[in-house]
Amino acid sequence: MSADGTLEPNLSGPAGSYMPPSGGGPDVFFGRNGVSIPLPLIERAEGIRMWDDSGVEYIDMSSGPIVSNIGHGVPEIGEAIASQISTVDFACSRIVRHRASLRLSDQISRLAGPGYERVCFVSGGSEANEIAIKFLRQYAISIGQTRRRHVITCMPSYHGGTFSTLAWSGDNTLGDFLDGMVVDSPKIPAPFTYRVPENHTVESYAQHCADALRNTINELGAENVLAFMIEPVGGVATGALVPHQNFFQAVRQICDENGVYLLFDEVMSGSGRTGKFLSAHYWPQIQPDVAVLAKGLGAGYVPLGAVLVPAAMADPLAEHLGFDFSHTYTANPVACAAGSAVLDYTEQHNLMDNAMEMGAYLRNALELLKESCPLIGDVRGLGLLMSLEMVADQATKKMLPAEAVAADRIRMHGLNNGLLIYSRRTCRGENGEWFMVAPPLTISRDECDELVERLARALNDLAEELTREGLLS
Numbered sequence: 001m002s003a004d005g006t007l008e009p010n011l012s013g014p015a016g017s018y019m020p021p022s023g024g025g026p027d028v029f030f031g032r033n034g035v036s037i038p039l040p041l042i043e044r045a046e047g048i049r050m051w052d053d054s055g056v057e058y059i060d061m062s063s064g065p066i067v068s069n070i071g072h073g074v075p076e077i078g079e080a081i082a083s084q085i086s087t088v089d090f091a092c093s094r095i096v097r098h099r100a101s102l103r104l105s106d107q108i109s110r111l112a113g114p115g116y117e118r119v120c121f122v123s124g125g126s127e128a129n130e131i132a133i134k135f136l137r138q139y140a141i142s143i144g145q146t147r148r149r150h151v152i153t154c155m156p157s158y159h160g161g162t163f164s165t166l167a168w169s170g171d172n173t174l175g176d177f178l179d180g181m182v183v184d185s186p187k188i189p190a191p192f193t194y195r196v197p198e199n200h201t202v203e204s205y206a207q208h209c210a211d212a213l214r215n216t217i218n219e220l221g222a223e224n225v226l227a228f229m230i231e232p233v234g235g236v237a238t239g240a241l242v243p244h245q246n247f248f249q250a251v252r253q254i255c256d257e258n259g260v261y262l263l264f265d266e267v268m269s270g271s272g273r274t275g276k277f278l279s280a281h282y283w284p285q286i287q288p289d290v291a292v293l294a295k296g297l298g299a300g301y302v303p304l305g306a307v308l309v310p311a312a313m314a315d316p317l318a319e320h321l322g323f324d325f326s327h328t329y330t331a332n333p334v335a336c337a338a339g340s341a342v343l344d345y346t347e348q349h350n351l352m353d354n355a356m357e358m359g360a361y362l363r364n365a366l367e368l369l370k371e372s373c374p375l376i377g378d379v380r381g382l383g384l385l386m387s388l389e390m391v392a393d394q395a396t397k398k399m400l401p402a403e404a405v406a407a408d409r410i411r412m413h414g415l416n417n418g419l420l421i422y423s424r425r426t427c428r429g430e431n432g433e434w435f436m437v438a439p440p441l442t443i444s445r446d447e448c449d450e451l452v453e454r455l456a457r458a459l460n461d462l463a464e465e466l467t468r469e470g471l472l473s
């Protein structure tokens with residue numbers, strides 16, 4: 001006990017034996033103490049599973065926050081990291097080049113295909129989106145288009161946690177927090193497909209949202225607009241929304257007509273998660289100008305993000321002014337070596353094919369589950385990036401009451417049934433409540449079956465609880 005009466009952690013003994021004090025600990029930062037959903041203390045992770053300090057086993061159903069693409073504890077990644085550290089531990093990209101970055105950029109531009117010949121590495125998704133927009137801004141200035149600065153995005157959407165990326169993200173609960181701290185960024189409605197406004201079909205709503213982009217560009221003046229940034233397959237902000245293909249065709253055309261760059265934020269959807277290296281590969285006729293990766297690229301082993309741009313843009317800039325922005329850990333050799341090992345593993349084990357195959361298998365199983373579980377309103381996504389939207393009534397799509405906080409509660413019932421579930425409410429749940437189903441790309445059929453069995457129990461427990469509390473009839 002410390003002088004002020006608070007519990008102190010036990011720091012004696014080896015690192016692995018550290019026990020947090022029951023009232024919290026020095027790592028308490030995100031309201032872990034006193035929240036209704038306990039955070040298990042994870043002590044071991046392997047494949048698609050994690051074990052806590054009491055030996056309870058969980059399936060990592062959402063790969064953390066859609067990160068652990070190749071599963072946990074792959075020895076090859078540890079070996080690649082150790083080998084890199086003993087060869088070149090650190091090298092500053094502003095001063096020298098190094099082979100780890102060369103190799104990884106080569107792998108990525110091969111997998112991404114023509115149009116992405118130049119790759120810049122950073123430490124995560126927010127940094128990558130910032131670098132991508134800084135690159136476009138600097139490029140626009142270099143060709144005399146100095147007024148291009150607006151970044152249009154969707155409401156809702158998520159592009160990161162720095163001030164700029166929060167401003168680009170579509171979360172209407174952040175108004176007061178961001179007010180005066182950042183420049184507001186114009187938003188168009190996200191092209192939802194499950195809940196479309198009355199008098200709209202999915203197609204007509206896709207067109208409506210694309211029209212909103214055109215109108216917004218016209219209002220701002222095309223010469224003032226730099227980019228339109230979108231998650232091609234949504235993350236937790238939209239629950240793995242896959243826009244109708246007409247939307248993509250229309251926005252590509254609108255961007256082209258107005259000299260606006262199209263940026264795909266593939267932080268969550270890239271690196272093979274949907275069954276292709278970029279989800280953009282599903283719509284080959286509408287290639288984005290810039291693509292951004294993170295999360296699954298380092299697969300949880302290292303912090304790593306990447307910005308993919310065409311040589312036709314990067315090279316003139318490099319010769320003319322040089323791209324001006326970097327971070328201390330830009331193209332960090334250890335992160336690059338780990339990223340390379342993750343991609344090697346992904347290719348050697350055909351994990352993109354597996355994501356497509358298991359994605360279809362799991363989706364089918366979830367659709368079947370929907371028939372027996374009235375809480376499931378929609379199953380959506382692509383490959384192994386999926387979500388389940390929960391409803392009070394399947395037929396009318398009526399939302400669960402806000403006080404049910406279903407997106408939070410399902411996590412609790414997941415824990416009780418051996419599932420780690422990633423969910424987060426955006427926009428106070430006004431667009432619906434969902435959670436992510438996105439296990440590691442290594443998942444097998446048997447493991448999918450086991451996941452669905454546990455999920456059925458968790459949803460059933462949630463439905464019973466809501467009914468008991470009069471929140472579901």
Ligand SMILES: Cc1ncc(COP(=O)(O)O)c(C=O)c1O
Binds near residue numbers: 125126129159265267
């Ligand atoms: C689509 C998308 N973009 C950007 C980010 C931010 O990435 P990071 O948390 O690595 O900064 C995220 C993170 O969830 C994301 O899902």
